[in-house]
Amino acid sequence: xxxIVVTLLVSGFMATNAMPIxxxxxxxxxxxxxxxxxxxxxxxxxxxxAQQPVGIILGDDSLCRYxxxxxxxxxxxxxxxxxxxxxxxxxxxxxxxxxxxxxxxxLLPDTAKLLALTIPRYGAPRSTLVEHAAFLNMDIRALLxxxxxxxxxxxxxxxxxxxxxIELRDLTVExxxxxxxxxxxxxxxxxxxxxxxxxxxxxxxxxxxxxxxTTGRLExxxxxx
Amino acid sequence: MFxxxxxSEGSDQRATADRIVSTLASFAxxxxxxxxxxxxxxxVQKIVTDQNGADIVLGxxxxxxxxxxxxxxxxxxxxxxxxxxxxxxxxxxxxFFFCTPACPNDTVHENDVTQDISDHLxxxxxxxxxxxxxxxxxxxxxxxxGN
Numbered sequence: 001x002x003x004i005v006v007t008l009l010v011s012g013f014m015a016t017n018a019m020p021i022x023x024x025x026x027x028x029x030x031x032x033x034x035x036x037x038x039x040x041x042x043x044x045x046x047x048x049x050a051q052q053p054v055g056i057i058l059g060d061d062s063l064c065r066y067x068x069x070x071x072x073x074x075x076x077x078x079x080x081x082x083x084x085x086x087x088x089x090x091x092x093x094x095x096x097x098x099x100x101x102x103x104x105x106x107l108l109p110d111t112a113k114l115l116a117l118t119i120p121r122y123g124a125p126r127s128t129l130v131e132h133a134a135f136l137n138m139d140i141r142a143l144l145x146x147x148x149x150x151x152x153x154x155x156x157x158x159x160x161x162x163x164x165x166i167e168l169r170d171l172t173v174e175x176x177x178x179x180x181x182x183x184x185x186x187x188x189x190x191x192x193x194x195x196x197x198x199x200x201x202x203x204x205x206x207x208x209x210x211x212x213x214t215t216g217r218l219e220x221x222x223x224x225x
Numbered sequence: 226m227f228x229x230x231x232x233s234e235g236s237d238q239r240a241t242a243d244r245i246v247s248t249l250a251s252f253a254x255x256x257x258x259x260x261x262x263x264x265x266x267x268x269v270q271k272i273v274t275d276q277n278g279a280d281i282v283l284g285x286x287x288x289x290x291x292x293x294x295x296x297x298x299x300x301x302x303x304x305x306x307x308x309x310x311x312x313x314x315x316x317x318x319x320x321f322f323f324c325t326p327a328c329p330n331d332t333v334h335e336n337d338v339t340q341d342i343s344d345h346l347x348x349x350x351x352x353x354x355x356x357x358x359x360x361x362x363x364x365x366x367x368x369x370x371g372n
Binding site: 119120124125127134137139142143145147148152153154158 | 256260268288289306316318324
């Protein structure tokens with residue numbers, strides 16, 4: 001795995017914490033440095049820089065509440081993620097199927113079930129990752145509520161990166177997500193906390209974002225759908 | 226169609242509506258629909274027009290939308306939406322899809338939806354509410370303002 005030049009050296013802290021802010025990074029490191037970046041955003045930026053596909057299973061909003069300061073060094077992706085997660089209690093990561101997957105130490109039972117759901121057939125025309133997420137959410141909903149349909153509309157830029165057409169059979173939700181974020185120059189998937197009782201409000205189970213995004217989607221990713 | 230470039234900072238061009246430039250794809254689902262369901266997929270390229278009906282050929286317009294049912298015969302879940310940005314030609318892509326266990330056999334029912342798009346113009350920082358679009362989703366196809 002290639003080295004990258006961004007890392008997080010300063011201890012992370014809660015957004016509401018009154019701890020002093022660390023010294024600003026050297027000016028010449030801009031724009032690859034940032035201060036008080038939410039851990040979630042730091043992970044996504046590292047993944048983008050290293051072109052390492054990432055999957056993030058959210059158990060709560062810790063990855064958004066904990067902020068870290070970014071400074072410059074030469075290090076590899078694994079060491080950098082270790083440093084980030086060392087500042088966020090309750091999360092660990094591992095490399096599975098070529099995707100760096102962050103997850104709570106205690107995975108909620110319904111979350112594990114959702115990731116292990118087998119989708120009989122996932123099909124999509126050439127689409128943006130945002131559209132793929134909508135289609136996959138539709139497939140998940142069809143398994144959970146087979147009598148209910150889905151209707152949607154996605155706006156996008158004609159210049160956004162696209163993947164497909166795709167047809168996959170008998171893969172789990174996690175396998176499909178991993179497949180999608182490994183296409184092209186890669187991307188990241190997020191799985192939002194799955195409520196114990198399924199509810200239509202929670203229909204947006206997964207979100208996908210491309211590392212090639214130039215429309216600000218990556219920066220807008222948060223811990224809530 | 227007359228095209229107008231946004232040049233001057235003092236332009237009073239106001240985003241007012243959107244129009245279809247071309248249909249990129251239109252077909253019955255599957256392939257996008259889950260097993261046991263069918264429906265329709267339609268993807269169009271659009272451009273925003275101003276108060277005079279002229280195209281706004283401008284990149285970086287940030288588009289967001291709200292969809293709400295005026296008729297939901299199929300009892301579908303709340304609509305899924307997504308935001309977009311225009312490219313340097315002022316174009317954006319609008320992808321419509323729906324799937325239901327009632328299709329492909331149903332010939333009677335439909336879902337009617339109003340699409341409210343908001344357009345944030347980078348030139349003046351103002352967000353405009355575009356003229357609402359009337360969407361009709363049937364097993365036989367998806368229409369946008371009757372087309």
